[in-house]
Amino acid sequence: KQEVTQIPAALSVPEGENLVLNCSFTDSAIYNLQWFRQDPGKGLTSLLLIQSSQREQTSGRLNASLDKSSGRSTLYIAASQPGDSATYLCVVNDYKLSFGAGTTVTVRA
Amino acid sequence: NAGVTQTPKFQVLKTGQSMTLQCAQDMNHEYMSWYRQDPGMGLRLIHYSVGAGITDQGEVPNGYNVSRSTTEDFPLRLLSAAPSQTSVYFCASTQTGSGYTFGSGTRLTVV
Numbered sequence: 001k002q003e004v005t006q007i008p009a010a011l012s013v014p015e016g017e018n019l020v021l022n023c024s025f026t027d028s029a030i031y032n033l034q035w036f037r038q039d040p041g042k043g044l045t046s047l048l049l050i051q052s053s054q055r056e057q058t059s060g061r062l063n064a065s066l067d068k069s070s071g072r073s074t075l076y077i078a079a080s081q082p083g084d085s086a087t088y089l090c091v092v093n094d095y096k097l098s099f100g101a102g103t104t105v106t107v108r109a
Numbered sequence: 110n111a112g113v114t115q116t117p118k119f120q121v122l123k124t125g126q127s128m129t130l131q132c133a134q135d136m137n138h139e140y141m142s143w144y145r146q147d148p149g150m151g152l153r154l155i156h157y158s159v160g161a162g163i164t165d166q167g168e169v170p171n172g173y174n175v176s177r178s179t180t181e182d183f184p185l186r187l188l189s190a191a192p193s194q195t196s197v198y199f200c201a202s203t204q205t206g207s208g209y210t211f212g213s214g215t216r217l218t219v220v
Contacts (some may be wrong), residue, residue, distance in 0.1 A: 028202065032208065034208045034209060036211075040218075042213065042214070043211050043212060043213040043214045044211040045211075046208055046209070046210065046211075049208035050208075051206075072160060091209070093209075096154075097142075097152075097154070097209065099151045100151075100202045101151055102151075
């Protein structure tokens with residue numbers, strides 16, 4: 001069974017700092033991996049999708065890397081802003097979705 | 110706007126009542142699924158469908174029914190609501206080569 005772990009569980013940084021969110025998974029035979037953002041009481045908003053054949057994806061200040069062989073993905077958020085405060089979920093798709101527990105980020109103004 | 114639409118956003122039910130949570134997508138996605146999100150337990154798969162007329166059970170199907178008569182719609186029925194079904198429900202869709210798109214959720218309270 002695929003196990004997805006996100007470290008740290010929570011993170012508090014001052015505005016402007018870069019964020020590094022880690023995700024590890026146990027079975028490297030994945031189809032793709034997706035990073036989502038969830039604000040309190042809201043739905044899941046897709047940030048980045050990395051196919052199994054890709055090493056990284058970038059969108060604006062966000063960059064996600066994927067190392068299938070080691071079972072790891074990292075989400076980098078550059079120059080954090082208070083609006084980046086949210087819970088970030090790593091979701092692994094091996095034809096069934098497995099969810100990490102999330103990293104709750106607080107960016108202090 | 111293309112996406113997954115869920116209704117209602119909030120609902121309070123009495124124990125034993127039945128209701129249907131609606132989910133519709135306009136992206137022509139073949140695959141649709143329902144999840145529930147509970148504190149400390151993450152998202153768990155209730156039912157899913159790989160196309161119109163085809164549905165299957167997920168991890169926690171008891172107490173829920175689904176049907177898929179069209180590509181666009183995938184309603185979730187609670188047959189006889191129980192307090193244990195108090196949760197936030199998310200519908201999602203995808204197709205081959207794409208990521209998942211989630212709806213904004215339905216917050217259900219069963220009293």
